[in-house]
Amino acid sequence: MKKIIIAGPRGKMGSEAIKLVQSQEDMRLVACIDRKNNGKKLADIAELPNLDVPIYEDALECFSEIDANILIELTIPEQGYKHTKAAMEHGIRPVVGTTGFTEEQIDELSWLASERKIGCIIAPNFAIGAVLMMKFSQMAAQYFPDVDIIEKHHDNKLDAPSGTAVKTAEMIKESREYKKQGHADEKETYPGARGADYDGMRIHSVRLPGLVAHQEVIFGSPGQTLTIKHDSINRASFMEGIKLATDKVMEIQEVIYGLENVL
Ligand code: NAP
Numbered sequence: 001m002k003k004i005i006i007a008g009p010r011g012k013m014g015s016e017a018i019k020l021v022q023s024q025e026d027m028r029l030v031a032c033i034d035r036k037n038n039g040k041k042l043a044d045i046a047e048l049p050n051l052d053v054p055i056y057e058d059a060l061e062c063f064s065e066i067d068a069n070i071l072i073e074l075t076i077p078e079q080g081y082k083h084t085k086a087a088m089e090h091g092i093r094p095v096v097g098t099t100g101f102t103e104e105q106i107d108e109l110s111w112l113a114s115e116r117k118i119g120c121i122i123a124p125n126f127a128i129g130a131v132l133m134m135k136f137s138q139m140a141a142q143y144f145p146d147v148d149i150i151e152k153h154h155d156n157k158l159d160a161p162s163g164t165a166v167k168t169a170e171m172i173k174e175s176r177e178y179k180k181q182g183h184a185d186e187k188e189t190y191p192g193a194r195g196a197d198y199d200g201m202r203i204h205s206v207r208l209p210g211l212v213a214h215q216e217v218i219f220g221s222p223g224q225t226l227t228i229k230h231d232s233i234n235r236a237s238f239m240e241g242i243k244l245a246t247d248k249v250m251e252i253q254e255v256i257y258g259l260e261n262v263l
Pocket of ligand 1: 008009010011012014034036074075076077079096097098099100123124125126127156157213238
């Protein structure tokens, strides 16, 4: 039985993760970390399921008092990093959906994982379809070096470009021959019009209410374009990947970054 703590239970991802844990026979929710509602039970929160599960504001207190195997972390980058590190220090294996961790933070967590011999999975996108989009884009980039990534998210998202867009660009870079795109003399009338430059390709971040998580990777070549597109219509799309990660994280003693390395 996997004993699970969820950080961010009132959030859109966190509340979906509670449903996931409830629906699985081999998972049990043992506590939640929430910056509000310290000392209450989930059952005391109107919008959450009627469960006798304690809520902690202080992650350290939670990790010290609760017997758990896995932390599912779904908050914000700064807090999420602290939760992840503290969980590993307490022998609890993190499955991190929170996006926006820096490379230095991931390096630090990797060091901690090898030091403590404990697993951790961090994935900027737990939707299996999104991982396939990245893999297909990596294949296409071998033949089409001109590529723009357009990612679109709801306007509450804090980081840009999205972790998925960055990961896609990194994977494309592995198979694409470097090319500085666009006209050599092009000028931006408004700064940022051409998007972020990553290894000569362009990344554009759209933020609008009504969106969830969407990405198009457009390859251009004389006489043809190829578009690889993925849409997460709601947050249920991320749960199958989180479920896979909770199995995998129990088997490893390192940090795995990206769901593509779990599948
Ligand atoms: P959300 O609905 O805004 O939920 C965020 C949660 O974090 C809320 O419960 C919020 O509590 C809590 N929070 C905010 N600031 C906090 C702080 N300082 N300390 C502790 N908790 C804090 O966002 P969401 O859509 O669920 O997304 C959560 C995270 O998952 C984000 O990082 C997002 O980018 C990421 N995400 C990942 C994937 C993936 O597949 N990996 C997919 C979608 C989203 P309050 O209500 O009190 O603010």
